[in-house]
Amino acid sequence: MNPSTHISLLPPLLLLLLLLSLLSTSHAAITCYTSIFSFGDSLADTGNLLHDVGKNNIHVGRLPYGETYFRRPTGRFSDGRLVVDFLAQAMGLPLLPPYLAGPGRKGFRRGANFAVAGATAIENGFFTEKGIQVLWSNNSLGSQIEWFRQLLPSLCSSDSDCNDMFRNSLFLVGEIGGNDYNYPFLQARSLDEIVSYVPRVMDAISSAITALIELGARTLVVPGNFPIGCNSAYLTVFRSNRSEDYDAIGCIKWLNKFSRFHNNRLRVVLNRVRLRNPHATVIYADYYSAAMSLFSSPEPSGFRISPLPACCGGGGPYNYNSSLQCGNSGSNICADPSIYITWDGMHMTEAAYRKIAIGLLKGPNAVPAILNTCPQTNQEFSRPQYVLSDDVLDG
Numbered sequence: 001m002n003p004s005t006h007i008s009l010l011p012p013l014l015l016l017l018l019l020l021s022l023l024s025t026s027h028a029a030i031t032c033y034t035s036i037f038s039f040g041d042s043l044a045d046t047g048n049l050l051h052d053v054g055k056n057n058i059h060v061g062r063l064p065y066g067e068t069y070f071r072r073p074t075g076r077f078s079d080g081r082l083v084v085d086f087l088a089q090a091m092g093l094p095l096l097p098p099y100l101a102g103p104g105r106k107g108f109r110r111g112a113n114f115a116v117a118g119a120t121a122i123e124n125g126f127f128t129e130k131g132i133q134v135l136w137s138n139n140s141l142g143s144q145i146e147w148f149r150q151l152l153p154s155l156c157s158s159d160s161d162c163n164d165m166f167r168n169s170l171f172l173v174g175e176i177g178g179n180d181y182n183y184p185f186l187q188a189r190s191l192d193e194i195v196s197y198v199p200r201v202m203d204a205i206s207s208a209i210t211a212l213i214e215l216g217a218r219t220l221v222v223p224g225n226f227p228i229g230c231n232s233a234y235l236t237v238f239r240s241n242r243s244e245d246y247d248a249i250g251c252i253k254w255l256n257k258f259s260r261f262h263n264n265r266l267r268v269v270l271n272r273v274r275l276r277n278p279h280a281t282v283i284y285a286d287y288y289s290a291a292m293s294l295f296s297s298p299e300p301s302g303f304r305i306s307p308l309p310a311c312c313g314g315g316g317p318y319n320y321n322s323s324l325q326c327g328n329s330g331s332n333i334c335a336d337p338s339i340y341i342t343w344d345g346m347h348m349t350e351a352a353y354r355k356i357a358i359g360l361l362k363g364p365n366a367v368p369a370i371l372n373t374c375p376q377t378n379q380e381f382s383r384p385q386y387v388l389s390d391d392v393l394d395g
């Protein structure tokens, strides 16, 4: 081998190291982004809601939440780490502190998490005016952006200081929007009505990412929605005796079609934001495909053959019962969460989130893959503006 062959072998080697670090608990730091700021709902909340509500007042404040990695409940809606935790660890960063718990000793310079379980993209008033009950007010995406704006003066002191900082920051905006549909779906609103909310959800997401770019964000990852038709809670609530409602996996087709509809609209919106902000890199994270590939071939990924029931829940065909949630007494817990995709009926296990995080870091579920955007290691990498054509969107 000549020296140039050695050099060309380096990137895959770095990738391998990164994967090894994800698979172990060690922090083999890859220098990539130097801070992460995260916005969203329970898929990314690392303790904000728990801080607000108090450990004794919510099921997520009890074991088995957190049992796999933290050995205690942290407010994460999973048995362990979330996607945002894996992204942080892959980059050698501390796990993101929840903003509402305050800056603590270390402050928020290496990142902060504004995501709150139950949060919607659209502000609460929209739902309450329609008679739709929203849990925990005033945590919508707009509020979260406002909290970030208020935090700014403590993060950096001048325009150039802030620009330096945010050039090296990754912004994870979402998943968000799922609850805008969960509340009405689970409160028996019609599909037509819920479809009519989609443009408002898009406006909220578009305004939020545009605001972040104006505040200095340069690289943003914006996830789409998961396939709700494979979600144990939806499978339980919308159970049907018509076999044509189900796909080959056992997911409900019309619900997944709705998730794809949201995601296709979101990709159009992101294209528009990219065209208006050519200096920013806006990455669509394809949570839908990432999850579907786990559900459709669970065994090769290390999951059990029958992938739809939740690990922790109140019994029934999908181990989900809305009046007997995971963490409440009388609920049951599987012996081995690492072979389950779904954790508590609405959220995924650490094992599933780990697979999804890898799909974002190295592809194929983010384009460009997050690791191909590192401002630190890939100085020579000229960041392509990835603009999807409408053909790709429809395909």
Ligand SMILES: *[C@@H]1O[C@H](CO)[C@@H](O)[C@H](O)[C@H]1NC(C)=O
Pocket (backbone or CB within 6 Å): 137, 138
């Ligand atoms: C939410 O915000 C509105 C307007 O600022 C306020 O009137 C209301 O009390 C807040 N609700 C909660 C639960 O904090």
Ligand SMILES: *[C@@H]1O[C@H](CO)[C@@H](O)[C@H](O)[C@H]1NC(C)=O
Pocket (backbone or CB within 6 Å): 241, 242
């Ligand atoms: C399917 O369920 C509906 C109502 O839930 C019921 O009226 C119908 O008889 C059922 N059909 C079959 C074939 O079981």
Ligand SMILES: *[C@@H]1O[C@H](CO)[C@@H](O)[C@H](O)[C@H]1NC(C)=O
Pocket (backbone or CB within 6 Å): 314, 315, 316, 321, 322, 323, 324, 330
């Ligand atoms: C769900 O849990 C409640 C409370 O324990 C119980 O009364 C109900 O029968 C359960 N529902 C089903 C379908 O198992």
